[in-house]
Amino acid sequence: MDLTGYLGLARGLGLQRALDVVAGNVANADTTGFRRQDLVFAKDLRHAGEPGQVAFAQDFGTVVDRKEGALRSTGAALDLALVGPGWFQVETAEGERLTRAGRFTTDAAGRLVAGDAAVLDNGGAPIILPDDARSITIAADGTISADEVVVARLGLVQPGDDAALVPEGSGRYRTDGPIVPAEAALVVQGSLEGSNVQPVREMTRLIEVTRAFESTQRLLETHHDLARRTVDRMLASS
Known part of the structure; x- marks a missing residue:
């Protein structure tokens, strides 16, 4: 898999994990004493030749929001x-x-x-x-x-x-x-x-993450389609 594919896959995996975390917050909006969670990301820099570096976003855990509920x-x-x-x-x-x-x-x-x-x-x-x-x-x-x-x-x-x-x-x-x-x-x-989850905020976040995940899927599908066409042309011209 080339760099574009790796970047898309890394983003997709991170968004899938974020989707699970936000969905869990929404599901526990009425759970006594529940504390919402956030996904923690780290930036991973890799050398990519000229012109420089490329950054991967990698999730490495969750953090519990300690704010009090009502x-x-x-x-x-x-x-x-x-x-x-x-x-x-x-x-x-x-x-x-x-x-x-x-x-x-x-x-x-x-x-x-x-x-x-x-x-x-x-x-x-x-x-x-x-x-x-x-x-x-x-x-x-x-x-x-x-x-x-x-x-x-x-x-x-x-x-x-x-x-x-x-x-x-x-x-x-x-x-x-x-x-x-x-x-x-x-x-x-x-x-x-009560839970410290703010339902409207979490539902908005859920929609944002879902759309970003779908966009990443389309990007990967387009990239794979272009790669397939390139291979087909090379085979046809050989």
Whole structure:
């Protein structure tokens, strides 16, 4: 394949990946605690003889947008939202994960859980609520009280600015970087945080990427057709 073909193929692959990312954002516009993603591209310069160099655009990963979503009041005692740069910690079968999806319940053992994951306290242990508690109140700093008796405090943390967040589904994220206590985070009981996706913006982006992908396909088809005609002429003249 010649240079034009490589350039078209590289652009097409990048746009296909971008299409998947944007489509995922659109699909999760109503998902509690979801964080939109952006595709990250890097420019790869290659020597192309005279007159100089040619640049390939190569995607090498996604970045999670950490902007907050809007809060929605539910009135449920175990529905929790965060204001500020903080995350809940949960324990999964694969290890500790971060989430902003605060739709919590209790399991048969009285543990506070997010689906199948235990919500952790500020010491890294699962939070257990008394099964006979008549009222559960959660203060802005994450202190949990059952019938006005303090039983635990939520472990609110945040990853470093340079730490990557890797989405794993169910509103959970993994980070391999350091995490620190989220001192400025505030808990809002009886509310949930929505997705930070802006549907109109993402739909516009989806249309743009789709059109760019179709344009690249037409470019490759035209290029291949010209190459085929050139070969046909060379064979006919030989």
